[in-house]
Structures are given as structure tokens and as C-alpha cells.
Amino acid sequence: MNIIKRLFWKKRYDYQLALKEASKGMVQVTDPELLLKMIARFIDLRIRTRHTGILILEEEKDRYVFKASRGKERIPLRLIKLDRDSPLIRWFTPLDSVEPFKKRNVLVYDDLSGWLRDASLFEGREDLRLELMQIKKEMERFRAAVCIPSFYKEKLLGILILGAKLSGAPYTEEDLNLLITLANDAAMAVRNAQLFEDLRKTNIELLQKIEDIKSLREKERENYFQTVLALAETIDARDPYTDGHLEKVTHYGMRTAEVLFRARGLPMEDDFKETLRTALRLHDIGKVGIPDRILYKTGRLNDKQWTEMRRHPEIGAHILEPLKQLKKVTSIIHHHHENYDGSGYPDGLKADVIPIESRIIAVVDAYHAMTSKRPYRNKLQDDMALEELKKNAGTQFDPEVVDAFLKTI
């Protein structure tokens, strides 16, 4: 790290600058473990200790473990832990009021030894003396010369454990101030890095959730579509007069389209075929919204009934509206009763403005309606029906489509 190298070779030992530069570098790092390694390295190079280690809280396990360790006599990572209830940890996390010896921001082994040698300090405070004895023992186990706690707000996030200086010199007030500031900056930076990491993970989770919702919606749409198809079959099956109308209409509709496109010298795209086939199967789905007394009336329909009957393309379009992938089909069904000359319903569209699929459906549908028995009349003979188509080519029907259809019979 450039900053570290520069600081190491500087002749003048400028604490303020050192701190500023260290902080600057720290704030940019988002990986908490890397950050801790950087801090340990910084301290190691600056102060030249026998060992420098950083204990960090592992919340779920109620313990502190080494996340960074440097120096010839360093403590190996993943080997040692300190439980939350160990005397050293408890010293830094007091629940009661501050006592004369509890300077919560630093523990220096030499000072601690000094205190314990002075029996007069502990008059009537044997409990405190015992506590300090335990802490001294703990520091001896770690060969720690200095322990610096790292707080974030009131929480002990970690501890800096430093061995004696290689030079043998004691830690100065300046050293300790630097370390204390560093420790707290470290806590903040580590906390930020952790928050950043949590945020990143949350984002990933959210993105995953969005994907899950999308695929769920996809499934829902698929279900809806299948239901609509089933509905179309049901309508067809229900009507005693249709006699497999849907199947025939679909078949002849596709054939007519083939002939039409061939005549024009154009290829029929797969998308187009799909759309047309679906539209053919679903074109009368709107009839589910028409009362039976109108659908199956034996006599002619009166004006009011006729108005209602003519709503079935709109109803059909409405049923299909939630299926966004069938937007084209919806539009086709909406307009399958438009007339070529603009006299149709619901919108009075004219000629090429009417989707070609709708124009095809109009012809095929009309032919099969004529050649089926209806509640109000018998069926026409095939050739009479064809005559009707020819007669209305140009007005009700697209003449080109009629031509194409005639070729399929």
C-alpha cells in the first residue's frame, strides 16, 4: 500500500498526518477483513511490535476471534478465541459506574502490574484486586503489553492486542493516543464496511426476490392462459349448434392465411401463425359474457338484444387484457366483427386498418356460421354460403381474403 510505504520511510514521526492518512485509506475499503489487515499492518510498521493482533466480535457465537495478526511472534488466526464472559472482555464492557482504575480505553500490562503491587490501593476492594489479577493473567497468556478496546457506540466490537515493542521501549502517551484513535476509527470503518456488505447482500436478495416474483407472474399468466383456452373449448362444446365450429374455423382460417400470403408472395412468419391460431381459437370467448337467452334465442333478436350480442368482441378483448403477451390477439378479437367498408362493430374500422387476422376470421367465421344450423334458421347449403361471401366481398369482407378462402374449400 502506497500510503503505508510512504509513512514508513518518513523521517519525521508526525502523528496527526499519520492518522489522517490512515483514516483516509481506511474509509475507502469496503471489505471488513481487508480493512483489519491493513490496520494491523499499519500498526506493525509504525510501532514495531513483537506481535499485533486484532480480536473481533463474532456476534452469533458470543466470542472474539483474531481477524488480523502480524509480527514474528504473532498469534495464528483461527486458533484462539476470547469468550464474551472472559475477564478481559468484561473489563471493557462494564455495566456499572466507572471506578478509579477503569480507564476504559486502554490497558497497559506494566501499569496493571504496578497497581497490583500496591496493596493500599485495594483496601476494602478485594473483588477489584482479584478481577485485575485475572486480567493480568489473561494478558500474560497473550503476552500482551497493551490492550486497546475498539468501540462502536457503546458496543465492544473488538480489541487491539499488542506485544512489547521490539526495541523494548515502553509505550508512550503518544503511542497510546494514536492507538486509541486508530481503534475507534477502525470500529467505525469496520462497522461501515459491515453495513455496506449487509446492504450489498440485501440488494442481491431483493433482486432475487424480484426474479422470483417475475417467474411467479409468468406462471400465473400461463395458468390464466390455459384457463382461457379451456373456456373457449367449453363455449364451443356447450353450444349445440356449433358442431365443432371452433375446430373448423381454426383449420380453415390457417389455410386461408397460407393461400393469402402465397398469393401475395410473402412468407408467413411463425409469430404470425401463432397469433392467428390463438386468435382463431379464442375469437368467440366473449360469448361467455352473453346471457344464454340471447345466445340461444330461437327467434330473431330485437334491437336491445342485438346490441348486447354485439358486445362479445369487446368482452373477449376484456377477458384477454391481463395477458400482456397476447396484446395482438386481444386486438384481433376485438375487431373480428368489423366490416371491410367500415360498417362493422365495435369501432367501425375500415379496410386495411382492420388487422388482417380479423379480416380472415370474419370470412371464415361467417361461412361456418352460415353453414351451421342456427337456433333461428336451418343451415344454408355450402354453395349458397359461398355465394353470400362473394356477394359481400368488398362490403362486409375483404375481397382478397374471400378469394383466398374460396381456394381452400
Add this chain to the structure above:
Amino acid sequence: MINMLVVDDEPEICDFLKNFFTEKKYNVQTATGGEEALSKVRKDKPHVMLLDVKMPGISGIDVLRQVKQIDKGIKVIMVTVIADRSMADLAKEFGADDYVTKPFSLEYLERDVMKKVVELLQEKAR
């Protein structure tokens, strides 16, 4: 003078534990592999051993078995990682006197080893 043998494939861990126990006035030897460990056991019988379960080459369990064959009285404490717990239980079957799981507290290690040494001395006294 209590003789201890620390066996771990990571030299850093051997060094650390050697320093730790030397300070407590133990006479500590180290080995980074099974073969080395066994030859040291034969040469200067340790009173107590810290034996890593997972090592390349001869496994910790194998070393354990052979050590117990050489001298049943040697107190062996297996050192495992949490994932090796079932292995640690198996080790007990093969005569391991105890196991510690990494990461462990130094206080615990110190007390545990001490306990084994005391047991040993009591057994010898009988």
C-alpha cells in the same frame, strides 16, 4: 519438568503453542507431521501431547493409535476444527484423553493441559 509434544501441520501454530507452554515452564517439542511426531515420541517420551486431527500424510487418529501402543500413559489431547467433531468422538474411542476445538480460549487450554498432567501424576503415584 513436564515434557510436551505439540503436533500440527501449521508451523505457526507449533511455534505459538511452544512459546505459550515454554513460558509455563514446560519442556516443549514440536512436530509438523505424523512420522516426525512418532519418532519424537519414541525418542523422548512426552507426558502430554497436543495432536492435530487433520494432517496431510498420516492422520491424527493414526498417530494417536500408535502413540497409545508405544505408551498408553501418554496423555493425548486432540485438537480439532468444529467440522471434525465426529472425528474427535472417534478419537476418544481410540484412547484420546480429551479434545479441544479451534478456536479455543487459552485459559481453557492451559487448565485442560494442567488437568491432564495432574491426572498423570496421580496415576503414577498409585
